[in-house]
Amino acid sequence: MCTFPFSSPSCHVSRGGSRTRHGPLDLCCQGQTPRAVSSNADTFHPSVVTSAMSDPAPVVDPSPAPAAPSGPRPKVTNRGRTAVAVASSNSESTEVPEFESFVALSPRGFPPLTDYLDIVAVDMMSQSDGVNKQQHRTMFYNSNYLIVRRGQEFHVKLTFNRPYNPKEDKFALEFVIGANPDYSKGTYIPVFPNKERQSRWAGRIADSSNNDVTVGITPLANCIVGKYHMYIAVMTPFGIRRTRKDPVRDLYILFNPWSPADDVFLDDEPERQECVMNEMGIIYHGAYDDIAERQWNYGQFNYGVLDACLYIMDRSEMPITNRGDPIKVTRKASAMINSRDDDGVLVGNWSGDYTYGVAPTSWTGSTEILLTYASSRMPVSYAQCWVYAAVFNTFLRCLGIPSRVVTNYYSAHDNDGNLKTDIILDENGKIDRSRTRDSIWNYHCWNECYMTRPDLPFGFGGWQVVDATPQETSDGMYRCGPASVQAIKHGEMCYPFDAAFVFAEVNSDVVFYSRGKDGAMQPVRVNQTHVGRMVLTKAPGATTRRDITSQYKFPEGTSEERTVLEKAEGFGCHREKSRPPEADVDLVLPTLEVPVGQDFELSLEFVNRSDQRRVVEAYISGNVVFYTGVTSAEFMLRDPTVTMKPNETVKETVVVESKKYMKHLVEQANLHFIITGKVKETGQIVTAMKVVALHNPKLSVKVSGENRVSEEMMATVEFTNPFSFALADVYIRMEGPGVMMPTYKYYSLIPNGSSLTWTEMFVPQRAGATRVFATLDCPALRQVQGEVSLTIKP
Numbered sequence: 132m133c134t135f136p137f138s139s140p141s142c143h144v145s146r147g148g149s150r151t152r153h154g155p156l157d158l159c160c161q162g163q164t165p166r167a168v169s170s171n172a173d174t175f176h177p178s179v180v181t182s183a184m185s186d187p188a189p190v191v192d193p194s195p196a197p198a199a200p201s202g203p204r205p206k207v208t209n210r211g212r213t214a215v216a217v218a219s220s221n222s223e224s225t226e227v228p229e230f231e232s233f234v235a236l237s238p239r240g241f242p243p244l245t246d247y248l249d250i251v252a253v254d255m256m257s258q259s260d261g262v263n264k265q266q267h268r269t270m271f272y273n274s275n276y277l278i279v280r281r282g283q284e285f286h287v288k289l290t291f292n293r294p295y296n297p298k299e300d301k302f303a304l305e306f307v308i309g310a311n312p313d314y315s316k317g318t319y320i321p322v323f324p325n326k327e328r329q330s331r332w333a334g335r336i337a338d339s340s341n342n343d344v345t346v347g348i349t350p351l352a353n354c355i356v357g358k359y360h361m362y363i364a365v366m367t368p369f370g371i372r373r374t375r376k377d378p379v380r381d382l383y384i385l386f387n388p389w390s391p392a393d394d395v396f397l398d399d400e401p402e403r404q405e406c407v408m409n410e411m412g413i414i415y416h417g418a419y420d421d422i423a424e425r426q427w428n429y430g431q432f433n434y435g436v437l438d439a440c441l442y443i444m445d446r447s448e449m450p451i452t453n454r455g456d457p458i459k460v461t462r463k464a465s466a467m468i469n470s471r472d473d474d475g476v477l478v479g480n481w482s483g484d485y486t487y488g489v490a491p492t493s494w495t496g497s498t499e500i501l502l503t504y505a506s507s508r509m510p511v512s513y514a515q516c517w518v519y520a521a522v523f524n525t526f527l528r529c530l531g532i533p534s535r536v537v538t539n540y541y542s543a544h545d546n547d548g549n550l551k552t553d554i555i556l557d558e559n560g561k562i563d564r565s566r567t568r569d570s571i572w573n574y575h576c577w578n579e580c581y582m583t584r585p586d587l588p589f590g591f592g593g594w595q596v597v598d599a600t601p602q603e604t605s606d607g608m609y610r611c612g613p614a615s616v617q618a619i620k621h622g623e624m625c626y627p628f629d630a631a632f633v634f635a636e637v638n639s640d641v642v643f644y645s646r647g648k649d650g651a652m653q654p655v656r657v658n659q660t661h662v663g664r665m666v667l668t669k670a671p672g673a674t675t676r677r678d679i680t681s682q683y684k685f686p687e688g689t690s691e692e693r694t695v696l697e698k699a700e701g702f703g704c705h706r707e708k709s710r711p712p713e714a715d716v717d718l719v720l721p722t723l724e725v726p727v728g729q730d731f732e733l734s735l736e737f738v739n740r741s742d743q744r745r746v747v748e749a750y751i752s753g754n755v756v757f758y759t760g761v762t763s764a765e766f767m768l769r770d771p772t773v774t775m776k777p778n779e780t781v782k783e784t785v786v787v788e789s790k791k792y793m794k795h796l797v798e799q800a801n802l803h804f805i806i807t808g809k810v811k812e813t814g815q816i817v818t819a820m821k822v823v824a825l826h827n828p829k830l831s832v833k834v835s836g837e838n839r840v841s842e843e844m845m846a847t848v849e850f851t852n853p854f855s856f857a858l859a860d861v862y863i864r865m866e867g868p869g870v871m872m873p874t875y876k877y878y879s880l881i882p883n884g885s886s887l888t889w890t891e892m893f894v895p896q897r898a899g900a901t902r903v904f905a906t907l908d909c910p911a912l913r914q915v916q917g918e919v920s921l922t923i924k925p
Contacts, residue, residue: 218309232370254288271432277382282352282390309451352392386531405671406533410868419540428496431529439505466610468599470510480513488512493908497525520576533581542575543639560809570760622698637663714815715741727825739775749808764795798913800825830917867903
């Protein structure tokens, strides 16, 4: 327990609530630190000490060894190393005494205080349309509590029992966060309304009328982010008396990207509106030449989401004192969003079997996930990279850190930072799957958040990569970042955190090796442009995409790119330096848009650029793959021999039958074709790779009603099974930012050719443009989506 700088620095509060040794009030704000009272829980047993000291001779005890202790293992604390436990929970707090006496109390108890200033009422001014939430841009949070941003003034209205006299009356507002509040640690902050006496947070009388006084409080721009308790303390000649602890006077303080003094300041209003205030997300997936969109409701303003985000930091046991630093908050959260190491929010699953949870493709937003985690205290099943990124995005935006979801097409993984992804061919040019271990994800999603980096040289602040998908450990935990995007672009991989790993994701080479019978491997083809083909994010204030590839790397083949890669090699990221001669036969693959369940033709063009006849012994391998590039099943293998005259182009057409691939499909319906071949005359290798993302049917989503706040409306989802087989165990989910909380419906069977219609009533909570999203999911069909846009009137 502790004392508070508003009161005497020597005032000790015991466990029973008694107070001793009180000094003058004027000493309380000289930077004094509250003291802790030690506990008597740890004591020595005199008999044990006496026995050990008086009889040094060994004693043989013939009795059997004691049984092993049973029951839960006691929690290990830092007692004995620190006087006070490190506060790591925002939900825990210390009781503040209602009265602290300056003099010894008489047997009759507290003296009469009716003649002095007394608090009648406290108005936190927390209405959504009030000045606080409007000026702090927190009016969309579905909460009755006051929510403000640091580094910016907010107001609290006090009503006293008589008019306030600044010459005679002294009072303060005390803000407390966590257990064992301490002035020196920033967890206890007194705020004084007079200019002559100020503390870390500025205070002033903004307005005074009769018995009402409005106080303006400006938290430091680097103060702790979280939930505070507020007390009003009034000084009397006999002591200090405070308001009782009341949840009504709690408030939340968030990061402030609108304050130039805050580390997350973003001087771009359209970008701030998109990366802090926007709830409607678009996450890109598919293939780089066949980009698909996934709608997502971040829901950072929904009821309970802010408390769930604070619980995530509590669950990580992150010290309260670290929660004002966006670097530490984002790094800790990148570990906590996944369940590895620390029982974090989401369980990853790429197996295709989601029997004991929700399929990653079924989620429509972050709200259900975060509220489930906060209520159950257990990780939520299941997630893949875009789910991790979307929930992480909600966490960051909810706390006020500008953030966005980024998609990297053809993202290299698990390559140990050597900037190489190896594909092994046998001596005939056919891919050797037993020895090809590396894979390239069709796409991978991560987050960028905006902040200064005082721990790095000037110029490396701004957008930072953070990634919650558990891929590789960083400092012993599955996390990644924050890594400066500028550092990645310029090859400065020595800077924390994990810049080298992200650099490899966008800059690796694809190297084809030919393996001889003796096991020797020789590089026969190097593709320097396949990985990191394109990096996308949602454009601010629009439903279009923005290509930000140039923020991660210089254009391929430029002198700047070569300089960066040379610098990367200096940090230990080795590339394949050999450059095998290019074959004089090119292989061109078409761009295809194929509905799932249909046959299609794969037309290959072999182009002979030489003046001589060429014969290519080719291998066409068709595989069903997870979006991570990992093969699920090979459904097709052809080995045509293609003969070309000088400077001739020959087409080779392969018919791909749906009955061959449908039984092997996994959730994102990706087919991966690898074509390799050996030119008979020269021994050169030709290669090409193609991802075909099959297009699923769409859900039809419609809304009807008055389109007004608080007026009941109706959303209708319609779907027809287009396949020749029935769909079993079907879940449909639906939600919409500001209009509908997550809801779902289960259908045990949808026969082939039959239709379903689901209608759900909802009541819009706020005006503005929004959308309603819906997904359909079952073991036989994943990633079916639909959405409708609507504008709600006041």
